[in-house]
Amino acid sequence: MSENEKYLLQLARKGDVEAFEQLVDKFQKKVFNITLRMIGNYDDASELTQEVFIKIYRSIGSFKEEAQLSTWIYRIATNVCLDEIRKRKIKWIRSLDEEIHGEDGEYLMQIEDSSPTPDKVLENKSLKEAVNEAVESLPEKQRLIIVLRDMQGFSYEEISSIINKPVGTVKSRINRARLQLKEILLKKRELFCEDFVIDNRKEGLK
Numbered sequence: 001m002s003e004n005e006k007y008l009l010q011l012a013r014k015g016d017v018e019a020f021e022q023l024v025d026k027f028q029k030k031v032f033n034i035t036l037r038m039i040g041n042y043d044d045a046s047e048l049t050q051e052v053f054i055k056i057y058r059s060i061g062s063f064k065e066e067a068q069l070s071t072w073i074y075r076i077a078t079n080v081c082l083d084e085i086r087k088r089k090i091k092w093i094r095s096l097d098e099e100i101h102g103e104d105g106e107y108l109m110q111i112e113d114s115s116p117t118p119d120k121v122l123e124n125k126s127l128k129e130a131v132n133e134a135v136e137s138l139p140e141k142q143r144l145i146i147v148l149r150d151m152q153g154f155s156y157e158e159i160s161s162i163i164n165k166p167v168g169t170v171k172s173r174i175n176r177a178r179l180q181l182k183e184i185l186l187k188k189r190e191l192f193c194e195d196f197v198i199d200n201r202k203e204g205l206k
Helices: 003-013 017-039 042-062 069-088 118-136 140-151 156-163 167-187
Strands: 099-102 105-108
Touching: 003 017, 003 042, 017 042, 017 069, 017 140, 042 069, 069 140, 069 156, 118 140, 118 167, 140 156, 140 167, 156 167
Parallel strands: none
Antiparallel strands: 099 105
16 A cells, blocks of 8 residues: 555545545546446446445445555445445346447447458457357356456456455466356357467456
8 A cells, every 4th residue: 555545545534525635536447447346337337436435435434454455445336335235136138239328428348350351350249259159147246256366467466455355266266267258158159260279368257
């Protein structure tokens, strides 16, 4: 935890709203990205992000500084998402290619395809849809581990702190989730181009 974070944390614990808002600004984008990936709806993700920071504000006095502030915040965010999914019994149904309506206009959840030919664009779109459907079909805990590792880029150690599980458990869950994705995607192999290879060495589908 940086010295600035420690300073803001001390002030926030004393009820300094401005200091807490600075902490919110620092972590809000990452928290929102986690909730959006887990829930798949911009408005719902925005509401859940607000809920996350309300919980943080109410419990900030109990935060133990031997842990990283960031992982403590992300742990609350993931728990809020899992609770919401269980409560509503929903699946992640938004396509990764679907337009998201935000305050700054519309954007795509996936990086824009740079392929020059229409047939390549169509091929890649089908592939992305297949991957999206595969992730959608994963159990919530496997979906979470894929979001944290392969979509948000957290390290094994960070994920361990976020979900409060040993690193060994994190690695085994990631492997199981990726194997499950591989199995699902292989069943959809007719959608893939011939040069697409599911390789355990590639980040994102290990």
